[in-house]
Amino acid sequence: MRTRAAVLCAVAAVVAGPFTVPPATAATRAPVQASPVTWKKCGTTDYPTLQCGSVKVPLDHRNPRGRQITLALSRVPHTAPASQGPLLVNPGGPGGSGLTLAGFVASTLPKKVAAQYDVIGFDPRGVGKSTPAIDCSPGYFEPVRPDSVPATPALEQANLKRVQSFAAACGKKYAKLLPHLDTFDAAQDLDSIRQALGARQVSYFGYSYGTYLGAVYAKLHPDRIHRLVLDSIVDPTGVWYDDNLSxxxxxxxxxxxxxxxxxxxxxxxxxxxxxxxxxxxxxxxxxxxxxxxxxxxxxxxxxxxxxxxxxxxxxxxxxxxxxxxxxxxxxxxxxxxxxxxxxxxxxASGDNGYSVYAAVQCRDSSWPRDWNQWRKDNWAAYAKAPFMVWNNAWYNASCAYWPTKALRPTDITSTELPPALLFQATDDAATPYQGGVTVHRLLAGSRLVVEQGGGNHGITLSGNTCLDGHLAAYLTDGTLPHGAGSVDAVCRKTPDxxxxxxxxxxxxxxxxxxxxxxxxxx
Known part of the structure; x- marks a missing residue:
């Protein structure tokens, strides 16, 4: 989402009916066992115990013996005598690199908690140090761009020309990759990582778009989830056109x-x-x-x-x-x-993240293909909320011209998962509050912790001791809050x-x- 979260946003609007897992899924195929990861030291001044490795995964999980691509991994190994296994972490995007996040999470969690996990970061397919990494149009955001508000036909055409050229460049450079850059395939990659780590189950901790990625993985493989933490939660019923307007x-x-x-x-x-x-x-x-x-x-x-x-x-x-x-x-x-x-x-300086962002969101779900629909919806929103509307629209508008067919989003509803822990700030802009409420309802047994009055995006491990206390208790032994209403715990916001x-x-x-x-x- 512009969740750049954070951005989210077919002649018709995004599908409003039931979401389904694509019928020919890798979950129904015999997977190729991923080779064990070879870890090498790659510590930094901030994170001296960080290790790096990689794993090969199928480009197309429906053809597991076909072309392979490589995902870059990072790890901070557990130090406790007994381990709770891997804790995969993801910062969102889509298009965000998670390699350094492993070091941050391992060093910011209470030591006794971090010691129980192998904290695993990863660059999702197409991102950063994973190969191939994509960059559709280098310099796409170089200044000065046309004014985002299309107050004249000339400005509208200038912006349309930009997004159309970006979509065309992606299709020309990455025709064989784009059909496989989506949340569903990225979620199947998580299970390949699990296999390569030799783990029966993994825990997962995702922020922003990472909440949607984690929820999709949990839907596909609920028996392989040990703990599930989602912070600043994407509304899965609006991916991605409606979520962007929200x-x-x-x-x-x-x-x-x-x-x-x-x-x-x-x-x-x-x-x-x-x-x-x-x-x-x-x-x-x-x-x-x-x-x-x-x-x-x-x-x-x-x-x-x-x-x-x-x-x-x-x-x-x-x-x-x-x-x-x-x-x-x-x-x-x-x-x-x-x-x-x-x-x-x-x-402006690095277009890999944006290229993956566009590729995933444009492929994940249907977007209006009629520019008149975009014009109507965005001018209506601009009349009430002018600050970001058109900037956000152009950030996503290449999806109106995207060269691949769209998938149907996965229905994340689950009654099979262990209880998940959800965090949401009431005034979060990138993933508005309703996303947390919706996912709390869709994941049976989940618990929702709310930062009342908070407006930041990504609220755990940022200094709020109330939020972090719930996180630490859950990761330690599965302890969960339990409230009487739709919210299970409320924390005061971090001061401005x-x-x-x-x-x-x-x-x-x-x-x-x-x-x-x-x-x-x-």
Whole structure:
């Protein structure tokens, strides 16, 4: 999802009826046993015990003896005398690399908990160090792009030309790969990893899009799940067109929350004490940058790219507010350009993640193939929630022209799983709250822990001791909360940040380690 989570979004809208597993699934075929993983040291300063390896998996799980591809793996081995087996971790995306996440999770969980698991990271098919890795159109996000809001026919055509060329480039370069870049095949890869690790069962801990990947795997192989943790949960009934439209409203709310936070600290930012007037200044800044990009890099679309991460994580707010204030109050562009380079330019500098994102989401489910449907739906959303609508639409619009046929999403409903532990913030923009409620209902016996009033995306292992206590108890011995209603436990939100204590603070030191690892958009 723009979950970049985080983005989510066929002449008709996405299928609203029952979801089904494709009939000729690998689960009904005799698999080829994956070879054991050979581990080598690849520790870093931050994660010195990290090890790296790889596993070969079928490109097409329906043809397990056909072409093989390679998945890159990482591991922090258990240190306790007895192990609970592998804990696979995924940061989302789709398109996010999980290799470093293994080190983060192993070092951030309580030592007694981490010691019980082999924490396993992986780059999903097509991603990062897995081979082949895809990059459909290098430089696709290089600035300055056309204004995302198609206020004129010329702007609409300029944006349409971009997304059409991207879809065509993907089809030309990766015609044999694209039919196998989807959540269903990636979920079957997880079972190949399990085999290669020599484990009867695995535990799984996924963020954002990783919640959907984990839920699909659990549906396909419920008997192979030991523990299942899903944090910031994709609504599986909306993948992906409807989920993206839902995101647009939620991100608009988070942007307005940022404007209110800036107004609260008017003594620092001097942008006014009325949130609506602060917001008006932001849109005036956007209009000015559409005419004259800051530093020749930050136009209107790039400004949106820069502020969208603030919807994922409020730890970025002080840096965004400083850049906003410097531009409005002094027409100084340096902080704005630096914020763009640190928060948004990841798309411009490396297109592998976005290419996988598009490939998976466009293949996973049906998208409208009639551009008139996109135009109608997005203008309707823009009228109520203008902040991200068109930026998000163009991020996903290549799916209207995607060169592969779409699958039907998997119905994740399950009564066979061991109880899963779900985490959801009420004001999460990338995966809105309803996703957690829906998955709680679909996974029998699951328990839902809510961060009341929280708006960050990816809420465990970020310093909230209440949330992390539930996580640690579950991973230790399966202990679960149990509430009387639809929510099993409620935690108070992590406090909002304060303004930076020194103007010399750099955006290069921004944020938490976790939020640097999560695979936005999903």
């Amino acid at each position: 995101q647009d409203y939620a991100f608009n709310d988070r942007q307005r929350a940022l404007m209110a936070w800036i107004a609260k600290y008017d003594s620092t930012y001097k942008l006014g004490t009325d949130p609506e007037k602060v917001e008006a200044k932001w849109y005036a800044m956007r209009a000015a940058l559409a005419k004259k990009p800051a530093g020749g890099k930050v136009g209107a679309s790039e400004l949106e790219d820069t502020f969208i991460p603030g919807g994922y994580y409020n730890g970025y707010w002080p840096y965004l507010a400083d850049a906003f204030s410097a531009y409005v109050n002094g027409r100084k562009t340096a902080a704005l350009v630096e914020a763009y380079q640190n928060f948004a330019a990841v798309d 940040p304060k303004p930076l204590t020194t103007k010399a603070a750099s955006t290069s030191s921004r944020g938490s380690t976790l939020h640097g690892l999560l695979g936005f958009r999903g």
